Amino acid sequence: xxxxxxxxxxxxxxxxxxxxxxxxxxxxxxxxxxxxxxxxxxxxxxxxxxxxxxxxxxxxxxxxxxxxxxxxxxxxxxxxxxxxxxxxxxxxxxxxxxxxxxxxxxxxxxxxxxxxxxxxxxxxxxxxxxxxxxxxxxxxxxxxxxxxxxxxxxxxxxxxxxxxxxxxxxxxxxxxxxxxxxxxxxxxxxxxxxxxxxxxxxxxxxxxxxxxxxxxxxxxxxxxxxxxxxxxxxxxxxxxxxxxxxxxxxxxxxxxxxxxxxxxxxxxxxxxxxxxxxxxxxxxxxxxxxxxxxxxxxxxxxxxxxxxxxxxxxxxxxxxxxxxxxxxxxxxxxxxxxxxxxxxxxxxxxxxxxxxxxxxxxxxxxxxxxxxxxxxxxxxxxxxxxxxxx
Numbered sequence: 001x002x003x004x005x006x007x008x009x010x011x012x013x014x015x016x017x018x019x020x021x022x023x024x025x026x027x028x029x030x031x032x033x034x035x036x037x038x039x040x041x042x043x044x045x046x047x048x049x050x051x052x053x054x055x056x057x058x059x060x061x062x063x064x065x066x067x068x069x070x071x072x073x074x075x076x077x078x079x080x081x082x083x084x085x086x087x088x089x090x091x092x093x094x095x096x097x098x099x100x101x102x103x104x105x106x107x108x109x110x111x112x113x114x115x116x117x118x119x120x121x122x123x124x125x126x127x128x129x130x131x132x133x134x135x136x137x138x139x140x141x142x143x144x145x146x147x148x149x150x151x152x153x154x155x156x157x158x159x160x161x162x163x164x165x166x167x168x169x170x171x172x173x174x175x176x177x178x179x180x181x182x183x184x185x186x187x188x189x190x191x192x193x194x195x196x197x198x199x200x201x202x203x204x205x206x207x208x209x210x211x212x213x214x215x216x217x218x219x220x221x222x223x224x225x226x227x228x229x230x231x232x233x234x235x236x237x238x239x240x241x242x243x244x245x246x247x248x249x250x251x252x253x254x255x256x257x258x259x260x261x262x263x264x265x266x267x268x269x270x271x272x273x274x275x276x277x278x279x280x281x282x283x284x285x286x287x288x289x290x291x292x293x294x295x296x297x298x299x300x301x302x303x304x305x306x307x308x309x310x311x312x313x314x315x316x317x318x319x320x321x322x323x324x325x326x327x328x329x330x331x332x333x334x335x336x337x338x339x340x341x342x343x344x345x346x347x348x349x350x351x352x353x354x355x356x357x358x359x360x361x362x363x364x365x366x367x368x369x370x371x372x373x374x375x376x377x378x379x380x381x382x383x384x385x386x387x388x389x390x
Contacts (some may be wrong), residue, residue: 008369026322027308028059029279038314046123050064050073050290051287052319055363064077068292069174070175071171071172071382072322073148074292078143085357089282091122091151091370091374092152096148096151097151097152100151101121101122102118102120103121104117104305105118107191108110109187111166111183113166115171115187116143116164116170117141117163117195118143118162119161119195120155120160121154123155128157128158128247129157129204129205129385129388130205130206130207130230131158131161131202131205131207132209132384133192133208134161134208134211135188135208135209135218136162136168136211138212139176139294140293141169141170141290141293142162142163146162149366149377154382156381156384158384160202165217173298177301178302178342179263180305181220184217185217185220185224186220188217189225192208192221196228205230205231206229208221208232208233209233209238210233210234211234211235212231212334213306216237216239216309216313217233218234219234221322222320222322226319230387231322231384232320232322232325232385233383234325234326234340234343235328235382236335236363236364237328237333237343239339239343241258241310254292255268255300256306264300265297272284273334276333277361277362278361279360280367283368284367301359303371318346318348319339320343321349324347325352326344326353327380328355328357329360329362329364330356330357330360332361333360333363341353357372364376365377
């Protein structure tokens, strides 16, 4: 199948409509502090004000409003909300399997960054069938909804491992900042290579699971080490951005230049994706309790790196060769299921499966009805079980 304009990809950094190729509509307020004759010497950009969370104390709301740029603040906020999160009215928390052994730790990587790591292992005495390594989505963390997902997979006999990327969740780094997507991918490879050498999983099959932007991370990991994985699982993967969705070339040049001058500035066009991501309104309301997620405007360099990464993946889909499971909500408006179809048809994998969930939105792992969520999780476990046995 050839690329065509019919393929539309709505990334997690949607581009706002632009009426003139040289006029960028900035979705935030700016104030010039001092202007000389020909240039502005400084610029203040106001961050998005957080809406108070209903049902929690003023003290917790004050903590939730902390500046999350630095890891130590994100860690304090997460600690303050840990008990509240576990009591949320969501099937991932209410019906979490018992007896799962968990471990949390920090590990400094070769770039000197302290990375948050977590594992979920089957109950004591249950044999481990294989290891599953998770790559989370843009702005997210492995410590909120994924907690319940990981417990369900672990309860089926799998060792589950996850990490927060630098700049996300509880790992060190400026919040929401991806200065180089390839470095992020290398961080994932470095950490998971260490985990794969652990005695409990060293001789077992290993699978990698990526959600949304984590799908792009997963594909890049696989492309960099194509023979190191027994299977690749993608949930609503971010793997292509169609040309008609991108800004005009002139605007892209402006954004590219700005990303070099002020790479950390939160200037990339964005919109609220909660209604597009969660089909169930009751679960959509719970997303605000993911208090350490990055939900401000994407930083300029981050936006440019995501575009660059997806273009590279698009040009290399034929090199995807591992056993492949692609899962996508058929009504996803954040990442287009047609692009998953394109990946499925063009990957060279001999063992590949595409599952489209009728009516499903972007967050099929956590934002659908309880029955649908459990069905998606069961599909993951069933796919794993077949490949572990074969």
